[in-house]
Amino acid sequence: PAHRLDRLTAGVLVFTVDPAHRAAYQDLFAARRVAKSYLAVAPAPEGTPHVRERSSRIVKTRGVLQAAEVDGPPDAHTRIMLLGVREPDPGGSATPLGLYRLEPSTGRTHQLRVHMNALGTPILGDDLYPRVRTITPGDFSHPLQLLAETIGFTDPVSGAERRFRTRRSLEAWPSGKARAQDPGHPPSAPAPNSCML
Template sequence: MRRFPRSAGEAAELFRGDGVVYDDGAPALPADPCRGGAIWYHRPLPDEPELPHDLPVLYEDPWLLVVDKPHGLPTTPRGRFVAQTALTILRHRREEQDLAPAHRLDRDTAGTLLLTRDPAVRGAVQRQFQARRTTKTYEAVVALPSPETLQRLPPSRESRIEKTRGRLQAGEIDGPVNAVTRIEPLEPRPWTDADGLWGALRLTPLTGQTHQLRVHLDALGVPIRWDPLYPVARERDPGDLSRPLQLLARSLGIRHPVTGEPLEFTSGRTLATLWEPHRPST
């Protein structure tokens, strides 16, 4: 009770009802001896804003599930979001408690999300990501300081990216390269609207550092449109999705962990501010 990072009164509340339990689920009481044992604390769920639940299935078989994640929906429970996450929604909707994400897609990013249905193949799939044997492409709408910037962007960005625990932003630092992104204009011409000058890029990350694409583009002076973190972290209403980050995980390629067959999955979504000629035909 003394070590708990709350007041004694708040800590005592945990031991009422079934908030704190032993491994077998039996309630732990304040007077119980616990030396040498372990107890589990089930924190109360915070109020969560309703987030988009549209998760179209792009592919499924007995081992894998691929969905098209919307902007604003976290992949896994974290921070203030537990129920309003892709993993929780899919586990309840499909009644599949063994579902697990094979990789992480930021809450702000939409597009292809791969999950494993069979725990036996989870390690094999995750090793493909760790060994960089997967292929990923993204699309982004970025702010341009001038019309010439789009053609002057380098074909790739290589740097060292690190994120300090407790900080919202990651950043480039001196040291050995651990993040590589290939950059290609989707179309050579930028466009303007009432908010500024914009360009469309195709991005191919060859590594998987936290916020890699966002950090690299911001470092090049072309931050992603409506990015709430880069170049400056801004306060936002967690339920406000009116200006989603203009970043889309367009495609993902892997080898099937059982059959060895090469597979590629493609998102059917479109960035809201993408110039009309770039929108896929229907």
């Protein structure tokens, strides 16, 4: 692998076939020269802004499950866009649900989960935020509703522009509706050297 995702996050992940090239791709991530977007389903209380940003300092202490925002110069930044809202399922929460696109410009541990929780909109299925929940190992009956949607970069070996988009969708949001509502990311506009995974 050239980078990491949280264990519970689905979607696009970059691997290298030739070990000799791995460092070049890892350097792209370290230098923040990779554009990434994620989709998440989370509460969308009335008045939730369509676009917001969160910058903070995040610390993950060894042996502690949750990462935390602390005082100090920000080292984590996420742009958050509300793509759509739907009423909750009958018998569930009374708060409407939103489909969000998350665009991190940094890559701190649990960054997206911490930022969404700090804004009062924790991601559905999150077993760590806002509180730690004990889940039986291998129980994926309520998966984290976070999906690594796209990844794009200039290939450090060939110089070609690369863009990859997952074909997966989030269980808690009807497939395809996000892209239909979001003209900025049309599903039928692949870039040169792009791939659907």
